Amino acid sequence: xxxxxxxxxxxxxxxxxxxxxxxxxxxxxxxxxxxxxxxxxxxxxxxxxxxxxxxxxxxxxxxxxxxxxxxxxxxxxxxxxxxxxxxxxxxxxxxxxxxxxxxxxxxxxxxxxxxxxxxxxxxxxxxxxxxxxxxxxxxxxxxxxxxxxxxxxxxxxxxxxxxxxxxxxxxxxxxxxxxxxxxxxxxxxxxxxxxxxxxxxxxxxxxxxxxxxxxxxxxxxxxxxxxxxxxxxxxxxxxxxxxxxxxxxxxxxxxxxxxxxxxxxxxxxxxxxxxxxxxxxxxxxxxxxxxxxxxxxxxxxxxxxxxxxxxxxxxxxxxxxxxxxxxxxxxxxxxxxxxxxxxxxxxxxxxxxxxxxxxxxxxxxxxxxxxxxxxxxxxxxxxxxxxxxxxxxxxxxxxxxxxxxxxxxxxxxxxxxxxxxxxxxxxxxxxxxxxxxxxxxxxxxxxxxx
Amino acid sequence: xxxxxxxxxxxxxxxxxxxxxxxxxxxxxxxxxxxxxxxxxxxxxxxxxxxxxxxxxxxxxxxxxxxxxxxxxxxxxxxxxxxxxxxxxxxxxxxxxxxxxxxxxxxxxxxxxxxxxxxxxxxxxxxxxxxxxxxxxxxxxxxxxxxxxxxxxxxxxxxxxxxxxxxxxxxxxxxxxxxxxxxxxxxxxxxxxxxxxxxxxxxxxxxxxxxxxxxxxxxxxxxxxxxxxxxxxxxxxxxxxxxxxxxxxxxxxxxxxxxxxxxxxxxxxxxxxxxxxxxxxxxxxxxxxxxxxxxxxxxxxxxxxxxxxxxxxxxxxxxxxxxxxxxxxxxxxxxxxxxxxxxxxxxxxxxxxxxxxxxxxxxxxxxxxxxxxxxxxxxxxxxxxxxxxxxxxxxxxxxxxxxxxxxxxxxxxxxxxxxxxxxxxxxxxxxxxxxxxxxxxxxxxxxxxx
Numbered sequence: 001x002x003x004x005x006x007x008x009x010x011x012x013x014x015x016x017x018x019x020x021x022x023x024x025x026x027x028x029x030x031x032x033x034x035x036x037x038x039x040x041x042x043x044x045x046x047x048x049x050x051x052x053x054x055x056x057x058x059x060x061x062x063x064x065x066x067x068x069x070x071x072x073x074x075x076x077x078x079x080x081x082x083x084x085x086x087x088x089x090x091x092x093x094x095x096x097x098x099x100x101x102x103x104x105x106x107x108x109x110x111x112x113x114x115x116x117x118x119x120x121x122x123x124x125x126x127x128x129x130x131x132x133x134x135x136x137x138x139x140x141x142x143x144x145x146x147x148x149x150x151x152x153x154x155x156x157x158x159x160x161x162x163x164x165x166x167x168x169x170x171x172x173x174x175x176x177x178x179x180x181x182x183x184x185x186x187x188x189x190x191x192x193x194x195x196x197x198x199x200x201x202x203x204x205x206x207x208x209x210x211x212x213x214x215x216x217x218x219x220x221x222x223x224x225x226x227x228x229x230x231x232x233x234x235x236x237x238x239x240x241x242x243x244x245x246x247x248x249x250x251x252x253x254x255x256x257x258x259x260x261x262x263x264x265x266x267x268x269x270x271x272x273x274x275x276x277x278x279x280x281x282x283x284x285x286x287x288x289x290x291x292x293x294x295x296x297x298x299x300x301x302x303x304x305x306x307x308x309x310x311x312x313x314x315x316x317x318x319x320x321x322x323x324x325x326x327x328x329x330x331x332x333x334x335x336x337x338x339x340x341x342x343x344x345x346x347x348x349x350x351x352x353x354x355x356x357x358x359x360x361x362x363x364x365x366x367x368x369x370x371x372x373x374x375x376x377x378x379x380x381x382x383x384x385x386x387x388x389x390x391x392x393x394x395x396x397x398x399x400x401x402x403x404x405x406x407x408x409x410x411x412x413x414x415x416x417x418x419x420x421x422x423x424x425x426x427x428x429x430x431x432x433x434x435x436x437x438x439x440x441x442x443x444x445x446x447x448x449x450x
Numbered sequence: 451x452x453x454x455x456x457x458x459x460x461x462x463x464x465x466x467x468x469x470x471x472x473x474x475x476x477x478x479x480x481x482x483x484x485x486x487x488x489x490x491x492x493x494x495x496x497x498x499x500x501x502x503x504x505x506x507x508x509x510x511x512x513x514x515x516x517x518x519x520x521x522x523x524x525x526x527x528x529x530x531x532x533x534x535x536x537x538x539x540x541x542x543x544x545x546x547x548x549x550x551x552x553x554x555x556x557x558x559x560x561x562x563x564x565x566x567x568x569x570x571x572x573x574x575x576x577x578x579x580x581x582x583x584x585x586x587x588x589x590x591x592x593x594x595x596x597x598x599x600x601x602x603x604x605x606x607x608x609x610x611x612x613x614x615x616x617x618x619x620x621x622x623x624x625x626x627x628x629x630x631x632x633x634x635x636x637x638x639x640x641x642x643x644x645x646x647x648x649x650x651x652x653x654x655x656x657x658x659x660x661x662x663x664x665x666x667x668x669x670x671x672x673x674x675x676x677x678x679x680x681x682x683x684x685x686x687x688x689x690x691x692x693x694x695x696x697x698x699x700x701x702x703x704x705x706x707x708x709x710x711x712x713x714x715x716x717x718x719x720x721x722x723x724x725x726x727x728x729x730x731x732x733x734x735x736x737x738x739x740x741x742x743x744x745x746x747x748x749x750x751x752x753x754x755x756x757x758x759x760x761x762x763x764x765x766x767x768x769x770x771x772x773x774x775x776x777x778x779x780x781x782x783x784x785x786x787x788x789x790x791x792x793x794x795x796x797x798x799x800x801x802x803x804x805x806x807x808x809x810x811x812x813x814x815x816x817x818x819x820x821x822x823x824x825x826x827x828x829x830x831x832x833x834x835x836x837x838x839x840x841x842x843x844x845x846x847x848x849x850x851x852x853x854x855x856x857x858x859x860x861x862x863x864x865x866x867x868x869x870x871x872x873x874x875x876x877x878x879x880x881x882x883x884x885x886x887x888x889x890x891x892x893x894x895x896x897x898x899x900x
Contacts, residue, residue, distance in 0.1 A: 007800060035676040043798075161643045170639040171621045171680075188638050189620040193611045225705070226485040228698040230621075230680060247697050248678040254701060255675070258708035259790050265712075266786035267779060278811045285783055286816060292779045293820055296772025297827050303768035304831065310767055314760035317767030318753035321774060321883055322746025328778065329717060329742045329876055333735055336716035340709050346492075350457060361728045366736060370743055377747050381754065426779055433775055 038068030099128035137213030140243030295430030327398035334406030363403025367396035398436035488518030549578035587663030590693030745880030759900035784856030813853025817846035848886035
């Protein structure tokens, strides 16, 4: 339903753009949520994107649109926007999003913009730009509601009526001492139901989860998810409240991290390439295939080594694909289970040996099952027992080694703080290919007496 | 830091359990969040789990713990809990979680429990059990705040003070007409800042995003994420408000769906297996490997067909691994990009031809690059031009076909409503293996005149 609606929207806007039916377009655009407009933008050519962007009247809508667009589309679009108007749009946006967008621009342009922005806003943005992108400090919102302990509920409500009108997450109010240190939290809900004269101190929750500015964004996201909260306060080294990370950013983090892990495991870069050009995509994907290219060259050198046996018994070659394929697939199973298990926190690094030995056991059992099946198929086709036994044993070896390597490598990498997703994918598969082929020929030439 | 804290907690609790230091344990357990306790449970043996569970005093904490545990651990644990006490715990829990837990129990047990539960609660649970698990109806909370249009802000606040005390998401108040149809929404924030006598009609937002009970949970999650809202109202066919889906459930949906996609693509089942026994895990993973087993048998039949050529030129076999490996890896790149692109909504089904032709172009370019590299390596090793050219051409074919199949299959499957993640993984890799090997031998025997 949702998809149909979007499809209709895209088609109508495309048609109207072709016809140049500006007044119609204005009507549609004003009624459409910026998140939906960003879907439309992805399907348009650059000239149409610029035209449509010019039609949007609401600067706030333009701002939301900026945050929703892919980096490339955003940069293309911005080139056509006047600097003063761009600054105007930025001034309407939440500070964390502004910092994010400015981080994408060439340095010279971002400096000019920071100078042009109203002093207050640009200071906040510069503060945010100081933290690393993927830490709590880099993703936090510096707009939050902080009140003193001796504020009464009535005063707190009055302050909401006068100030904090544009705070994004007005449902938690943080309580700070006179040094701005975080001491408690109350929910808007509690504030509404307590008697007017109660001071915040008397009903605040003092057991507040908070995170440090330098905590990795994935850790922050896990905390928000684990405790089912809508925002988590961010404090600096001195426990001074400096910002909050809200649940909508947490959703984005989880989705982006899952995407990154999947792409890394497939050796397809880290970031989404589907909006990039053919040449750019090719450049990103090319180096990842180099591992399997090198691995392939090693494999043909190994097989070349057994050329003598092969010319005596040509059908030895016939089992290379099944031994590589089965090893590769079980290795992918193991590494995916480990990489995702570590990412979701369902597997712990300290359990490394129990995880790896379990995978090894599974690899042995599955190797036995499929070793017998393929061995029997080999016997049926070539009626030569020593060959059938060699193929069977080679499969058991290949599948247990694959399960072992597939689980051990990502765990070991995570232990020394290398991203396990990067370590898995192409590297593991290639290593398993080489090991499997080598074992197979070694076993077969020995058993067949070649 | 978070991880260290958990590690210390697990170790202390294990030690105290071994020592039987109950009074110490009670102190620790009462101070620990149920979400953290669930982490501890995962590392304990069943007998220790039961012992620790017996020590928890707070029934609410027990309830949260139930929702956090894996299905197997939960079922094991529940066997040791008295039925009346179990019902007592359930009565304290949010209705959607109760429905979820009861859905996991054997039917006979769940019937007994529904009978024992207080009438009101059990009716709500039975209502929820009517909807499919993975739809908006199946995941919604039936507790929400609904008020009439002519309620004043003051009356609304008073109703919050008297009723709705245990509503999980008290930050949105929904406005309904006298037939319970959804007509608007106000945020608690707005309610607090408007003058007391204003009626809800005068400041409510009438442009409410709502979803139908039968909408797929993934679609619901995408809507909440796209519009950055904390909850989305669920309506039945007659636009009557029946529940809400909250943002914490949306996070769980995204994380679970990403996990499922990754496991399916790796051919490792759909659900997490890391807490299951070796035999159970083996049983889940075994059938997925059957595709590559069958593929392997087909591959050896094909190669057997070229036995004559192989015995004349044994080193033909040496290039099987590199051709399979390169094809497999680029195919995995393509299918991962497509599967994840569809899941995040960054790729649209209607763009099928532009996506597939782009992948094909990338496959051709990368095939050309690596075809030349491997062809040169072959020439260097065996000094036979026809062989080098055959290997090069086979790589170009294999890599472009792999990119084509890897992107086309998941898109085509999604179009006929089969999960693209299931369709990708082992099936695609195996198909590519067979096609690549066949092309290679066909090209090589032709060019080498064998």
